[in-house]
Structure formats: C-alpha cells, structure tokens
Amino acid sequence: MNFSKQRELILHALTQNPIHPTADKLYELIRPFMPTISLATVYRNLNQLVDNGIIRKISGLDGSVHYDHCVEKHYHFICTCCNKVYDVPYDVAQDLEQKLKSLTGLEAQSSDLTFKGICSVCQKSKKGD
Amino acid sequence: MNFSKQRELILHALTQNPIHPTADKLYELIRPFMPTISLATVYRNLNQLVDNGIIRKISGLDGSVHYDHCVEKHYHFICTCCNKVYDVPYDVAQDLEQKLKSLTGLEAQSSDLTFKGICSVCQKSKKGD
DNA sequence: ACTGATAATAATAATTATTATCAATTTTAT
DNA sequence: ATAAAATTGATAATAATTATTATTATCAGT
Numbered sequence: 001m002n003f004s005k006q007r008e009l010i011l012h013a014l015t016q017n018p019i020h021p022t023a024d025k026l027y028e029l030i031r032p033f034m035p036t037i038s039l040a041t042v043y044r045n046l047n048q049l050v051d052n053g054i055i056r057k058i059s060g061l062d063g064s065v066h067y068d069h070c071v072e073k074h075y076h077f078i079c080t081c082c083n084k085v086y087d088v089p090y091d092v093a094q095d096l097e098q099k100l101k102s103l104t105g106l107e108a109q110s111s112d113l114t115f116k117g118i119c120s121v122c123q124k125s126k127k128g129d
Numbered sequence: 130m131n132f133s134k135q136r137e138l139i140l141h142a143l144t145q146n147p148i149h150p151t152a153d154k155l156y157e158l159i160r161p162f163m164p165t166i167s168l169a170t171v172y173r174n175l176n177q178l179v180d181n182g183i184i185r186k187i188s189g190l191d192g193s194v195h196y197d198h199c200v201e202k203h204y205h206f207i208c209t210c211c212n213k214v215y216d217v218p219y220d221v222a223q224d225l226e227q228k229l230k231s232l233t234g235l236e237a238q239s240s241d242l243t244f245k246g247i248c249s250v251c252q253k254s255k256k257g258d
Numbered sequence: 259a260c261t262g263a264t265a266a267t268a269a270t271a272a273t274t275a276t277t278a279t280c281a282a283t284t285t286t287a288t
Numbered sequence: 289a290t291a292a293a294a295t296t297g298a299t300a301a302t303a304a305t306t307a308t309t310a311t312t313a314t315c316a317g318t
Contacts, residue, residue: 002265002314024304038268043305045266059188060241063276064304077235086235092228093242099221100244106206106215108244112189113222115229115237131285131294152276167297172276192305193275
C-alpha cells in the first residue's frame with residue numbers, strides 16, 4: 001500500500017469520528033475537506049484497510065456495512081431504535097477463538113460478537129413520550 | 130400471519146436445506162416445486178418469519194444476508210475460502226447477554242457471535258494442491 | 259530533475275441485493 | 289357463501305457495492 005492523501009483522509013475521518021460510520025457517511029464527512037473525492041475511492045480504500053487489518057467491518061445492521069477504526073479487541077452493541085453502534089469491552093467474552101478450537105476443532109482467525117437491543121438514551125426518550 | 134403455500138414451501142426448504150441459504154438461493158431451491166413463485170415473495174416471507182422469531186438472519190458474509198431455520202441458540206463459523214456457514218454449539222460461549230448487563234448495564238435482546246476462518250475441508254484441499 | 263513501472267484516482271456504468279407498489283387472488287372468520 | 293384481511297406475482301424503484309476506463313500520483317532508480 002502506497003501513501004495517498006485520500007487514504008489518509010479516510011483513516012483520519014474514521015479515527016476522529018468514532019461513530020462507526022458507513023462508507024457513505026464517511027464520504028459525507030470527507031467531502032468538505034476534499035470535494036473531489038469519489039465514493040468509489042472510499043469503498044476501495046475501506047476494503048484495502050480491512051484487508052490489511054487496519055480497520056474492521058461491522059455488519060449486522062440492516063443494509064450497509066459500518067466501519068471501525070479501533071483494532072483493539074472489543075465487541076458491539078447496536079441499538080435497534082436509533083441504529084447507533086456502541087462499543088462493548090472485551091472482557092464481556094474472552095478467548096472465544098480458543099474455546100471454539102477446544103470444543104469443535106475449528107480454527108478461527110477472527111470472531112465477531114454483536115448484541116442488539118435498545119440503548120439507554122432511546123429507553124429514556126420512549127418513557128418520556 | 131395467515132397460512133400460504135409459498136410460506137410453507139419457504140420454511141420447508143429452509144428446514145430441509147441446513148446450508149444457511151440466501152434469499153436468492155432459496156428462490157432457486159423452491160422454483161422446481163413452484164415455478165411461479167416470485168422472488169419478492171421469498172424476501173417478504175423471510176422478513177416476516179424473522180419478525181415472528183421463526184427463523185434467524187445471519188449477516189457478516191459479504192454481500193447478501195443468509196437465513197437460518199434453527200432458532201435454538203447457537204453461533205456460526207464462516208469459511209472465508211468456500212463461504213460455507215457452519216453451526217457452532219452454544220456452549221462455546223454462554224449467557225453473553227447476562228455478562229453484558231452486569232459489566233455495562235446494557236440490556237441486549239439478542240446476541241450474534243460469528244467466527245471466521247478456513248474450514249477443515251478447505252485446509253485439506255489446499256494442502257493437496 | 260526525469261523516467262518508467264506501478265498503484266491510485268475520479269467519474270460513471272454495471273451489478274447485486276432488497277424493498278415498494280398494486281391489481282388480482284387466496285385465506286380466514288363469520 | 290361472503291366480506292374483510294392477508295398474500296401473491298410482476299415489476300419498478302431504491303440502496304449498496306463492485307467493475308470499468310481514462311487519467312494522475314507515487315516512488316525507486318537513474
């Protein structure tokens with residue numbers, strides 16, 4: 001992977017906006033700084049960054065894929081009401097790959113744990129109605 | 130939900146083909162038995178069955194969503210080589226929602242754990258080359 | 259500084275996946 | 289049997305992603 005301004009911007013936008021954005025949201029975030037950037041470039045770079053283990057994909061939300069700049073092990077909580085993605089600390093479940101191997105023999109390179117529910121913000125606003 | 134032949138067939142195809150198929154794959158599987166069924170009907174019914182907790186969605190594979198007839202708690206292993214989806218028994222990780230709550234306070238309605246790696250079939254065939 | 263090889267880009271077309279629309283048909287409860 | 293509600297097939301519309309193509313940027317080696 002060579003250096004490119006576009007890739008820098010995408011990575012920077014991901015790091016500065018820990019909102020687990022989609023490719024499209026990133027495109028929006030970056031355009032003010034580089035109006036000429038192409039959506040295809042965003043997609044291409046995101047895929048490359050994922051392939052190189054620099055960022056992570058989060059799927060599970062309906063429709064589009066979200067991205068996460070944080071490589072440290074952690075999980076996600078998706079609010080089914082506001083669709084926000086929250087981080088969940090690693091100690092909720094540890095060494096899952098190891099347990100998988102000892103129980104089934106399968107060797108996983110990665111694991112992805114995602115919870116779904118209603119976040120506290122949405123629970124409060126619902127009560128307030 | 131009313132009864133309909135189409136829904137019966139979709140559910141039956143899912144149960145008889147534990148390959149975690151996509152909507153499109155199910156369409157293929159069903160057409161020999163009912164050539165007039167519409168792809169839209171397949172999508173519509175899958176969504177309804179998911180909403181009623183009769184089947185489950187599996188996302189995480191690139192592209193399309195896969196479906197699982199089994200409602201019993203279990204997880205998945207996706208082979209990055211052949212793209213097959215294997216079932217992983219529940220005892221690999223138990224009571225995750227409870228641990229989430231006690232550690233973070235978040236209340237999850239569901240959790241989804243997916244491993245990725247290369248299955249034994251693909252590992253063997255690679256060695257054989 | 260210049261060059262060739264390669265990688266990356268913008269713009270857009272193409273593809274794939276899914277949902278919405280709607281008139282016609284089927285199912286269910288009366 | 290019949291009316292209301294639900295479901296269907298066909299297709300259009302939308303959304304998400306990937307592929308294409310001509311052009312431009314990067315970088316190691318002159």
